[in-house]
Amino acid sequence: MLLTFLCNKMKELLSKPNQITIIRVLLIPIFAYFLLSGLPYKDYIAAFIFIVLSLSDAIDGYIARKNKQTTKIGQIIDPIADKLLIAAALISLIGRIQLWMAIVIITREIIITVARILFLPKKVVIPASKLGKIKTISQVIAIVAVILNVPFNWWLMLTAVMITVASGLDYLIKMGRLIGKNVLNLPNIITSFRLLLIPLFVAEVAKSNMNSALIIFTIFILSDKLDGISARLTQHITKFGKIYDVFTDFTGIVSALITFILTGILELYWIAVYFLPVTVIVGIRMLNYLKLNQDHPHAIRKFFIGLTYTTGIAIMIDFVYAFQMLVLVAVLAYTYMFIEIYGLFTKYKPSEG
Numbered sequence: 001m002l003l004t005f006l007c008n009k010m011k012e013l014l015s016k017p018n019q020i021t022i023i024r025v026l027l028i029p030i031f032a033y034f035l036l037s038g039l040p041y042k043d044y045i046a047a048f049i050f051i052v053l054s055l056s057d058a059i060d061g062y063i064a065r066k067n068k069q070t071t072k073i074g075q076i077i078d079p080i081a082d083k084l085l086i087a088a089a090l091i092s093l094i095g096r097i098q099l100w101m102a103i104v105i106i107t108r109e110i111i112i113t114v115a116r117i118l119f120l121p122k123k124v125v126i127p128a129s130k131l132g133k134i135k136t137i138s139q140v141i142a143i144v145a146v147i148l149n150v151p152f153n154w155w156l157m158l159t160a161v162m163i164t165v166a167s168g169l170d171y172l173i174k175m176g177r178l179i180g181k182n183v184l185n186l187p188n189i190i191t192s193f194r195l196l197l198i199p200l201f202v203a204e205v206a207k208s209n210m211n212s213a214l215i216i217f218t219i220f221i222l223s224d225k226l227d228g229i230s231a232r233l234t235q236h237i238t239k240f241g242k243i244y245d246v247f248t249d250f251t252g253i254v255s256a257l258i259t260f261i262l263t264g265i266l267e268l269y270w271i272a273v274y275f276l277p278v279t280v281i282v283g284i285r286m287l288n289y290l291k292l293n294q295d296h297p298h299a300i301r302k303f304f305i306g307l308t309y310t311t312g313i314a315i316m317i318d319f320v321y322a323f324q325m326l327v328l329v330a331v332l333a334y335t336y337m338f339i340e341i342y343g344l345f346t347k348y349k350p351s352e353g
Contacts, residue, residue, distance in 0.1 A: 018077065024056050025081045028088050035092045035147065047147045053085055054140045079116055082136075083109040089143045096146050097154075101161050103199045105139065108168040111192055114247050115175060129174075135160075135167040187231035187241050194223050195248050198255050205259045214316050220252055221309050246301075250282055253308050260315060270326065277333035284340045300339060304332050 031053065035046040057078070086109060090102035142160035145153040197220045204213035227245060231237045257274060260266040311329050314322040 020056055020059060021078050021081045024053050025077075025084060027053055028085055031085075032088050032092050035089070043147050043149070047144050050085070050089060050144060050147065051140070057082055079113050083113050086139055086143070089147075093143070093146050096149075097157055099199075099203060101157055103196065104161050105164050106199065107192070107196045108164050110195060110251075111244075112168055112171050114244060115172065129167070129170065131163070131167045131170050135163045138163045185236040185238075185241075186234055187227045187236050188244060190223055190227035190230060191241070191244050191248050194220055194227070195251065197223075198248075198252050201252075202255055202259045205256075205263055205265075208263075210316055214313065217256070217309075217312060217316065224249065246285070249305050250278070253305075253312075254278060256312050265315060266326075273330050274333060277330075277337040280337045281333075281340055284344050300332070300336050304329070304336050307332060 027049065031046055031049040034042050034049065039045070083106075087106050090097065090105060094102055138156075138160040142153070142156040145156045197216050201213055201216045201220065204210075204216060224245070227241075231241055257266070257270065261268055261271055307325070308329050311322065311325040313319075314325050319325075
């Protein structure tokens, strides 16, 4: 039953290695606080916390292997924790490092993390390569060098960016060979380009460059159609591509919403309005893929995505009915959520245990 499944997952979540991972996530805001604060010796304290958190990644992995406590949840949250730490460091260091460097690294990490999670049901495990380990070490060294403002830190960060991109391509190629599919195809490259546009959009909105932000957002929408067309023309319609595309859609939508709120374009209460449906929808879709190894789209999803895109444009051009459109999107989001919940309980029957 669903309750038994959730209880088992909770036990896995509270294993010793996963506890270390969770603690690492909880300490990330403390690291960012010291990095951004005006406290004495803040950079030294931040660098020390960052190094400790980076080393804890190796510790929880060692404990999981030694005690045979490797779990599917651990395989999901551990890389997410790693990427959150790197992303928090890079975002906090913007100004000390160039924006494009942070964008390239964060985008690569998101793409590979999503790929790893989506292919867990297929038991596709890419063994850690030397290039991947070098990538991690180069990122840690570069970030610490920037925090402490050591000589040649720009070159160290540039080296980390180049190794990060190379290791990402290497990972995708190896994954494609293992599953017998070409993951590194034109539709997925276009989707990756869309993902890369999101931080650029956020940066332009933050700088109040609404015309540039509107152009980037329009390209994001048009390229969403382009990756679908290219998938059909090249016959590269894959389950990974579908999930990756949906993930990019929701990442773009959530990023835009948060950016509009943080910049004062929208009121804070919209977070409360949209948080529940978006969280539930994304959670259920991920559960469907991990548990049932399937992802059946609803017609309402396409309408929801389309209306959300249109509303985003309405907000940026200050359309007179933008508020009413936000309300309509909220109604549609809750409708979509209840459809997903109903579908979840019809799939998890008592006989499935």
